[in-house]
Amino acid sequence: MSRVHVWGAAGYAASEAIRVLHGHPLLEVGVLESRSHAGARVGEHFPALRTAPYRFAGEGAVLAAVHSGDVVLCAGAHGEARARAEAFLQAGARVVDLSADFRFDDAVTYGLAEWNAAAIAGARLVANPGCYPTATLLALLPLARFGAPLQIVVDAKSGITGAGRTPSVGALFAEVANDVRAYGLDGHRHQPEIERGLAAFGAGAPLAFTPHVVPLARGMLVDAYAVYDRELDADAVRAAFAQSYAGSPFVRMVDDLAPSVAAVIGTNDAELRADVLGRTVRVLCAIDNLGKGAAGQAVQNVNLMLGLPEHTGLGVAERVG
Amino acid sequence: MSRVHVWGAAGYAASEAIRVLHGHPLLEVGVLESRSHAGARVGEHFPALRTAPYRFAGEGAVLAAVHSGDVVLCAGAHGEARARAEAFLQAGARVVDLSADFRFDDAVTYGLAEWNAAAIAGARLVANPGCYPTATLLALLPLARFGAPLQIVVDAKSGITGAGRTPSVGALFAEVANDVRAYGLDGHRHQPEIERGLAAFGAGAPLAFTPHVVPLARGMLVDAYAVYDRELDADAVRAAFAQSYAGSPFVRMVDDLAPSVAAVIGTNDAELRADVLGRTVRVLCAIDNLGKGAAGQAVQNVNLMLGLPEHTGLGVAERVG
């Protein structure tokens, strides 16, 4: 029974992590540190956690409590995680960092669980991938065996929780409802992470990436289009996906349905479908940006790091079906 | 391990029942009968049940399969349930009917679980209450001890799944989004059920009931106002609620928070708050119209009928907190 602390515990991804950890049979919720919410009951700020028996602790509480053998999820803001993570490591803890701070650091294991499980299993520090990179890499890495496409187009639609819980005009209900808007049109922070991931796993190619906000609280659909100089064989493409994810309890191929955000909300699942449309292979991937795109994958990484079955506490047994 | 069949299995309440039953440790999902969806996988029509290993069966399938000791949830349309329920009873099954067909029948047990548990425990046929009556009665019955108020005003806000899954213009996204509308202004089917329930439990009074549709898929908030000829003692009111629900695993009083739909979605919980405002007592009650207002309470009734702990499979142990 390892303890898992959460640093930066008052954000959306953190709240989802608390929910998952609370139901995890082999992990125990430790200290939930939040500067801004110190002292408050968790259920007061997050209705979905209304009955959770936890309170937020103040600054420094995780560091004061952490022991060797513990795990810390760093769910605080980009830029603040690096120093904290290092202190937690020195205290003997394992760390999964949900910020972007370590994702470009060659010395740190990239926590794309379906593609990097062996490295994660031995790691003490894991950089949890971003939500867009997770969905995009799950969609495109099985195609690596077919060689580099001429061009990759990634058109992503995300719920607004991806923007975090720190209030901003752009995340207000009145701005998000009744609108669909692209953003980052002059360049988005996730593009280099996707490019790095594609290259690292042998699938590098020119990339045009466009993220959009749609009127959803949570959930993400990525449409990835790989344009080749020839038409790929549809059966070979299908086989590539089947083989890539044969052992994964979380990745589900659907052939006669459309991958749907509603099918993955609240889970660590990814729902994919690949089609050959002439010289373009279109792959749709639906995830919960707070689940597989953040907290779910973080717990999956904790499981791997601790030598537990990777699906423990992530609803595969309990889930419907 | 009793089997629970569902007749009329392709509606929203039925899908929620299937979800709950699937995770129930002491009940087994039996035949899921749907004329319109016969043969289809459940997960094809309900994304949240994507991985459920069930298919819909055709007309007559429940009756052909039902054995003594089984339970049948009748989740079909109002008016069609009576004949079916009687056939299932004759085949030796227990029946919980979610339609309005038996709610006014004195010979049938009214399944308001928190207030009628003893009768439900011995019943072979239970009329599951409507969603508005459930929330309203939970809000008002604890006040019965104070005598009849001069007037009761019930202002209810419901998600649109209360209207069912049979397509109608009024339930289209484009009609429900960006609107709040009262309905049944000339009289609503649930008003007599509420009046009957108030009277049956000693809390009858003149009632003005107004239901509204708000842009929610699921969830319901009822604001019940009881206007007295005097000011009630706030401590006594609070004590009445505390005593009424002391033994209930599902009813939660909140004093310093607002009852919130988001806090009860996907659960069989009810969240209540009572305030004395001069000569008016205001009680807010939030439930999931598909949970406590339909499928959750139906499973709670099945538990009671079978002599199981009433919370089995209803998330009290597993739930956050």
Added chain:
Amino acid sequence: MSRVHVWGAAGYAASEAIRVLHGHPLLEVGVLESRSHAGARVGEHFPALRTAPYRFAGEGAVLAAVHSGDVVLCAGAHGEARARAEAFLQAGARVVDLSADFRFDDAVTYGLAEWNAAAIAGARLVANPGCYPTATLLALLPLARFGAPLQIVVDAKSGITGAGRTPSVGALFAEVANDVRAYGLDGHRHQPEIERGLAAFGAGAPLAFTPHVVPLARGMLVDAYAVYDRELDADAVRAAFAQSYAGSPFVRMVDDLAPSVAAVIGTNDAELRADVLGRTVRVLCAIDNLGKGAAGQAVQNVNLMLGLPEHTGLGVAERVG
């Protein structure tokens, strides 16, 4: 052609005022002052004003520009308006203040246009009513002739723009979507304004007021219930409303429909319906919280103050129907 300046021009009510003023045939948009948005194009921040040929000006710009004969709409934060309004008045301008700063000041005209037009016509400073008070008073004042009820219950449902455009956690999309929540359960700023308004127009009575946020960007539905010691005559009630609003271009009684938020969005209209339910009279009133509940009524007040027909520029001629 009078000029109308807007002080505090970057909020939701201000943006609606700019939209209305831009199309007003007898008013001219003057200086749009916003500390936070100085220099930016209006259309950059408000998509619905994309093509508006205006920029925000910086602090002090209105005061520097204002002339005798101009009008200033004060749409800034509560607490800051008083000092500004006085400066604008001294510069010779008429002022309509949309904050709460003057609403309790006996020396200032209360801008409830349908009920106070004569006073408004001669005023140099008008306190524009809050959105909840506007809808509630329109619903209840016609009942004054029947004497005081025993109790008034007001259950109000509002879109989130009523909370303003300054970012807060409670106004984020992820908090407002999929929830309905009451607030101000321990007392709400608008309750005294409603009580004052009821008393001022001869309709005072004990009031239980409960505001709710529903998942709407804009729009408001108020259900007002007046509980009497006797049953009022339905025809007399209907006649009272008909007489009260016979001359109003903006108030519309509906008898066979439910007043609907969707029917008033983007307008200065109010849609009402009154029913006698035993000893309770129920009046529903739908308005746009940014229209009749803020900017629309503000422009109506400007029209009255300047001696223009009160509907000028408010869509009565142009509107559908």
Added chain:
Amino acid sequence: MSRVHVWGAAGYAASEAIRVLHGHPLLEVGVLESRSHAGARVGEHFPALRTAPYRFAGEGAVLAAVHSGDVVLCAGAHGEARARAEAFLQAGARVVDLSADFRFDDAVTYGLAEWNAAAIAGARLVANPGCYPTATLLALLPLARFGAPLQIVVDAKSGITGAGRTPSVGALFAEVANDVRAYGLDGHRHQPEIERGLAAFGAGAPLAFTPHVVPLARGMLVDAYAVYDRELDADAVRAAFAQSYAGSPFVRMVDDLAPSVAAVIGTNDAELRADVLGRTVRVLCAIDNLGKGAAGQAVQNVNLMLGLPEHTGLGVAERVG
């Protein structure tokens, strides 16, 4: 003052056409025929038209009323329009058909107003383009001068009114809210119309088209990606768009903003932005699927056919800015 009748007047596009026609200074609303709604007030079924002084007429009413010189908008179901349109033409009317019935007929003028104005001006029968084709062709036709790309990828996000007002499970609020789903993954009716349009205007190329439903009542964003064998010059691309739409009152290029659905709702506008991303040109186009994508363009076509300025009654003068 020409009369415009609407056949099939009870759908979403028809209701938007009625709204626009009602405010049109040079057109008069004629007979509004709807089999299903005959006799009802328009405002009873469409809250946004609450005050419109019209009723629906029964079957055959348009044909009985139509005179030479009139115009008929055919807004009924695909498949039923052809026979009706021919009868209206024989009666001497001009016809704009909003269904798909004539879009593939070489003898009928394709009503893509910005690109086919001369032909429309002389036409008696115009096939109004679909919403997806309109947005896609506006995005891609300016690129024709650069030669054929290797591949075109079109990723479209639409509000649900595009599915019409005939009730279906997939258009229910509870199915559309909280989901984003692609559809037509095995082929969509609009793909051949887009291909035909691209070819007709010299911009043919292999096309991968994927439509999605997002939780919006109305509005559409199309992301069109043209993949070339070389990098196009960004200034030349910008110039191509500037020249293509220099004379259009409705098409607006934005360079430093993201085209936004919220900026075009309720208008006949299209908001575009083009970027060169390596060898891919990305063009975003936002329209109102009921405006420029249906009723707005239909009225624009009526204006052109009658020799009126094309923007008459379409809000260019009245609109904000």
